[in-house]
Amino acid sequence: MAKKYVYFFGEGKAEGKAEMKNLLGGKGANLAEMVSLKIPVPAGFTITTEVCTVYYQNKKKYPKELKSQVETALKKVEAVMKANFGATQNPLLFSVRSGARQSMPGMMETVLNVGLTTQTIPGMIEKTKNERFVYDAYRRLITMYADVVMEKAAGIEPEEGKGIRQQLEHILEHVKEQHGFQQDTELSVDDLKSICGQYKEKIKEVLGKEFPDQHSEQVWGAIGAVFQSWMGRRAVAYRKIEGIPYEWGTAVNVQSMVFGNMGDTSATGVAFTRNPSTGDSNFYGEWLVNAQGEDVVAGIRTPLPINISTKTEVTLSMKSLEEAMPDTYKALDGIRRRLEKHYRDMQDIEFTIQEGRLWMLQTRSGKRNGPAAVKIAADMVREKLIKKEEAVLRIKPNQIDELLHPMVDPRAEPGAVKLATGLPAGPGGAVGKIVLTANEAEAAAKRGEKVILVRNETSPEDVHGMHAAQAILTAKGGMTSHAALVARGWGKCCIVGCSALQIDMGTKMIKVGGRTLREGDTITLNGSKGAVYQGALSLAIMDPEQNEDYKAVMKWAKEFKKLGVRTNGDRPEDADVARKFGAEGIGLCRTEHMFFDPQRIKAMREMIVAEKQEDRRRALAKLLPFQQADFYGILKSMEGLPVTIRLLDPPLHEFLPHADQQIQELAQELGVTAERLKARIHQLHELNPMLGHRGCRLGITYPEITEMQARAIFQAAAQLTKEKVKVLPEVMVPLVGTKKELDHQKVLIEQIAKAVMQEQNIKFNYLIGTMIEVPRAAVTADKIAESAQFFSFGTNDLTQMTFGFSRDDINSFLPDYIDQKILPEDPFQTIDVAGVGELIQIAIKKGRGVNKQLKVGICGEHGGDPSTVNFCHRIGMNYVSCSPYRVPIAIIAAAHAALKK
Ligand code: PEP
Ligand code: MG
Secondary structure: OOOOOOEEEEOEEEEEHHHHHHHHHHHHHHHHHHHHHOOOOOOEEEOOOOHHHHHHHHOOOOOOHHHHHHHHHHHHHHHOOOOOOOOOOEEEOOEEEEEEEEOOOOOEEEEEEEEEOHHHHHHHHHHHHOOOHHHHHHHHHHHHHHHHHHHHHOOOOOOOOOOOHHHHOOOOOHHHHHOOOOOOOOOOOOHHHHHHHHHHHHHHHHHHOOOOOOHHOOOOOOHHHHHHOOOOOOHHHHHHHOOOOOHHHHEEEEEEEEOOOOOOOOOOEEEEOOOOOOOOOOOEEEEEEEOOOHHHHHOOOOOOEOOOOOOOOOOOOOOHHHHHHHHHHHHHHHHHHHHHHHHHHOEEEEEEOOEEEEEEEEEEEOOHHHHHHHHHHHHHOOOOOOOHHHHHHOOOHHHHHHHOOEEEEOOOOOOEHHHHHHHHEOEEEEEEEEEEEEEHHHHHHHOOOEEEEOOOOOOOOHHHHHOOOOOOEOOOOOOOOOHHHHHHHHOEEEEEOOOEEEOOOOEEEEEEOOOOOOOOOEEEEOOOEEEEEOOOOOOOOOOOHOOOHHHHHHHHHHHOOOOEEEEEOOOHHHHHHHOOOOOEEEEEEEEEHHHOOOHHHHHHHHHHOOOHHHHHHHHHHHHHHHHHHHHHHHHHHHOOOOEEEEEOOOOOOOOOOOOOOOOOOOOHOOOOOOHHHHHHHHHHHHOOOHHHHOOOHHHHHHHHHHHHHHHHHHHHHHHHHHHOOOEEEEEOOOOOHHHHHHHHHHHHHHHHHHEEEHHOOOOOOEEEEEOOOOHHHOHHHHHOOOOOOOOEEEEEHHHHHOOOOOOOOHHHHHHHHHHHHOOOOOOOOOOOHHHHHHHHHHHHHHHHOOOOOEEEOOOHHHOOOHHHHHHHHHHOEEEEEEEEHHHHHHHHHHHHHHHHH
């Protein structure tokens, strides 16, 4: 039997169905499905995506069976519509549209009114009793056909502004000018006739061919043009961005025309079965009387609200479809309910009313924002339309994020002045006055002002100002820069690597593009997109705690996920926020952040500049009570959940004063000369600090630091155990590359644990483990696992060292790498599965080969990235750890990973 290339649909019978999207494209499959549901759809047929593939494989020739299959389908359509294609009486017209497996909005071509010729025009006038309408339709056909079929599909590339469509539009404008008309609707029948004549002459003159006057030539020309448009420039570019394979091809839908522009009983509209921006279950849409579909979308006329309940202040006085055509509205509302029940999802629909009769032209699953996605999913479970599993799977992990941050109102953005774009390091939106120093940020915040801290980059010394600011904007740095890490940890809006900013700290001015901004000027950041705007844009805020839908969806996600989700947090406040969001422990407590408090930094600096061990010990003794109090707070707020505490990691000189005044002050306090202190600072200076004296190397050269930190952890654990609070500290040694490094630290930690237990006469549980963040540790993980009870992959450093990319400087070349597809994405955001991922897998296999019980997690920034979470699930990690505000994203992503298995 010949292969089937054409699928008919009409009058309750369809050869296709919704599941056949790959073959019929989304549009064709859903048209067939609606027909089977007995929903009124103008009859037609779909030419399969396979034809597109064959066409391109076969030097643009159709399979030989196609012609007769199209003819048979045409006859069926004629029978159903009781009209004939090309007939002089009661002629049938067609629309010819593309329809790929995945929607590619506006990327391919459409031709309407196919079949209008000098032979069929009189019959059409007779049928519609409306000569003006027919010539207007003819004018539209000639324009579209000349543009899409005769020019684009023929591969003609006219000069800018010289396209045939523009040349024809000039004719139209000229006639309107001659008569002094403003609107197309003012043109008379004779004007339109004359325009059509002039159009045809112009086409012959410019393209050297006659506009076809044969209905069958028109329909084949239009079908060919749609297939051609699959390889059109726009479609190719869009596929590249969206990752749609070329082999998929497009289907072609040839469908009887219905007209929404046949007078005041005709109309057209687009609608959503629920509100796509709030998720409310109200029917939501827009319509226009006496109009064609493109008029609603093109924004030439302002569309009207579809019903009374969705009118707003602005649309209050407009007439809704519900009021203008109550019966048709009722029928449409009935279809809306049936479609939702059938598809079990919110639909985006298009309809046309021709002289009071309703026709559906399209249905597909509707796009929605985060809050709407959550509400719709939760409501549909309650309505018993979908299962909890489906509800969770329908929410994209990043959509959850939209519920947790104030967002820039999307309606405010298009009209705003965009100053620059950087990397979207902390999502959400923020409005504030520019401040250029952390101190000023803090002072302004104390005065009750909202500020945005703008800097070249931030350092740990800026933390107080970063905390006080609404948002952070830096000219330098990547997605794992200090500013990005800190901001994300607090759920703060942040843009980094915004290289267009030229900050002059002397004049306190910022040059960006051609503009100059001053401290005190207001700007708005969209941290989800990385966009910086001039002035104040409005923000929209939601509180997830008050959102029952959010809470329900998160509860289901937790039931389904297998992977643990912990948080990275340094303070009890972080721990509390993260627990509210569902964190099941702390995966990384970076102890160094605790030392920047003004009371502690002095003791810290004293410790660092000390040249003798006993001086260091004296300074460390001052830090001990502070550290103990920190650990007490965090362990207490986690109530027995595991808390991974990392020993000191960053290069010591990060804590040192650099400004002269600070050096003077510290020297005075330490009772040494400024010169002597400067010399010590100079001595501590490193050329490559990230590869220098940091991590466990510090604890090895200065064991007293490890001892103090271990003591602080265990004394806090002892104290809480006495208070009958459960604790589970996990002491983590950073930057280990050899087993001996870990063993060295382990001995110290165990000694202190034993000593504290004896001193306090109490027992508590604890684990000792290591970060795997140096490639050598990954490939010798079997050795390291002999000494470690857990591995936590520090993928920030592991990525840095595997690629040899400095994590703080990547932004100088990463954009080029992405543009040129040398890397598919930023490897500091999404794990590089082939390289870094391979090392992780090797390490897990080797580690668990030695110690089956080995707990394995990830605590680099990747832990909150949905596709990395999926990877972590697949390779059998026990948990991921991420900043508090990304915990819900990781929970949804972990549930997806488990459900999609
Ligand atoms: C890491 O390297 O992935 C990590 C978590 O540690 P840090 O970012 O503090 O170096
Ligand atoms: Mg690290």
